[in-house]
Structures are given as C-alpha cells and as structure tokens.
Amino acid sequence: MDFVKARNAMVDGQVRTADVTDPRILGAMLDLPRERFVQPDQAELAYSDLDLPLVGERGRTSPRCLLRPMNLAKLIQAAAIGAEDRVLDIGAASGYAAAVLARLAREVVALEEDPALAAFAGKNLAGCKVLNASVVTGPLTEGWPPQAPYDVILLEGASEIAPRMLFAQLRDGGRLACIEGRGLSGKATIYRSDGGVVSGRPVFDAAAPLLPGFVQPPAFVF
Numbered sequence: 001m002d003f004v005k006a007r008n009a010m011v012d013g014q015v016r017t018a019d020v021t022d023p024r025i026l027g028a029m030l031d032l033p034r035e036r037f038v039q040p041d042q043a044e045l046a047y048s049d050l051d052l053p054l055v056g057e058r059g060r061t062s063p064r065c066l067l068r069p070m071n072l073a074k075l076i077q078a079a080a081i082g083a084e085d086r087v088l089d090i091g092a093a094s095g096y097a098a099a100v101l102a103r104l105a106r107e108v109v110a111l112e113e114d115p116a117l118a119a120f121a122g123k124n125l126a127g128c129k130v131l132n133a134s135v136v137t138g139p140l141t142e143g144w145p146p147q148a149p150y151d152v153i154l155l156e157g158a159s160e161i162a163p164r165m166l167f168a169q170l171r172d173g174g175r176l177a178c179i180e181g182r183g184l185s186g187k188a189t190i191y192r193s194d195g196g197v198v199s200g201r202p203v204f205d206a207a208a209p210l211l212p213g214f215v216q217p218p219a220f221v222f
Contacts, residue, residue: 013049035047066093072156111143189201
C-alpha cells in the first residue's frame with residue numbers, strides 16, 4: 001500500500017472537506033505516518049474514515065481506538081492551541097493525537113491508563129522523533145495533577161458527563177475539548193475557564209467510543 005498517497009487522500013478527502021483550515025494541523029497529519037500507530041496487520045486501515053479499534057499485541061481487540069481523522073482534526077482546531085501551550089491528552093491510546101498536538105504546542109502530556117497502550121504510545125512517539133511529548137500512566141478521570149495547570153485538555157473519546165473533575169486542572173483561559181454524549185447524540189464541546197468559572201459550548205455533531213470512567217452513573221430508581 002502507498003501510505004503517502006493514503007495520507008494525502010485522508011487529508012484532502014476527510015479533513016479539508018470538514019472545514020479544517022489550520023495549516024499546522026493539515027501539515028502534521030500529512031507528515032505523520034498514521035500507519036505506525038497501529039499494529040502491522042491494521043496498517044492498511046489506518047487512514048479509514050472511522051474510529052479504528054486498536055488491536056493489542058496478542059491480537060485482542062481493545063475497546064480503545066484511533067479517533068476518526070475528521071473528528072480529531074476538528075476537535076483540535078476548535079481548541080485553538082497556541083505555540084506556547086501545554087496540553088494534556090487524555091486517553092492517548094497509541095500516541096497519534098499526541099504526535100499531532102506536539103506539532104502545535106510547546107509541551108504535551110499524554111495520559112493513558114492501559115500500561116500496554118502507554119508503552120506502545122511511547123515507542124511510537126520516540127520512533128517519530130517527537131521530543132516534546134511525554135507519556136504518563138494513570139486513571140483517565142483523574143487527569144495528571146503533577147503538571148497542571150494546562151492551557152488545553154483534550155479527551156480522546158466520548159464522555160457521557162460534563163468532565164467537571166478535570167476543570168481544576170485548566171489554567172485561567174484554558175480550554176477543554178471533548179465529545180460529550182453517547183452515539184449519534186454526541187456533540188463536540190469546548191469548555192473554557194474564565195476567572196475560575198468554566199462554561200461550555202457545542203461546536204459540531206460528533207460521535208466516538210466512550211472513554212473508561214466517563215460514564216453516566218446509574219440513576220436511582222424508586
């Protein structure tokens with residue numbers, strides 16, 4: 001398979017057509033070999049227009065995925081990442097989004113709670129010579145307080161709830177980008193911290209697999 005051709009087709013046919021105009025995002029997605037961020041037998045699917053479930057080293061399908069390229073690019077663009085920003089990437093999976101973010105920001109902290117995926121992400125980032133992203137391991141819902149506050153927090157998956165547990169890790173003026181809601185009812189949402197008050201606004205319709213822990217608690221039934 002001609003991966004360079006596939007990469008160009010992904011950007012031209014999926015990303016540009018979704019009104020992603022930031023040349024930094026387009027350039028990063030054109031340069032980064034997305035096929036390296038999946039197992040070798042998935043490489044030909046790496047540029048598909050879908051949320052691609054990741055396969056573990058033992059051939060088991062993981063509940064985690066590479067986000068659909070269009071949704072990832074639009075979410076990153078909506079977060080308005082600056083060159084001096086510090087970004088927390090929650091649910092880093094195999095490290096692809098962290099590699100894209102590292103082209104835009106000063107520093108990226110890639111949080112992953114699955115040790116095997118975290119190791120895979122670290123290997124992939126090193127292989128692509130990404131020097132300003134570090135992989136840390138811990139529960140996704142707790143964020144990563146040791147390096148807070150962050151200018152941007154990105155959730156690589158859907159949340160059924162407003163991720164209020166992460167708001168305290170935003171710098172004043174910081175943004176949190178996520179897909180909120182389940183299935184076709186999901187909305188990409190940008191939260192912004194302003195003087196300690198955090199408010200959100202929907203920016204486009206989107207769906208993604210739920211991240212572990214970001215689920216609506218069961219309702220109490222009388």
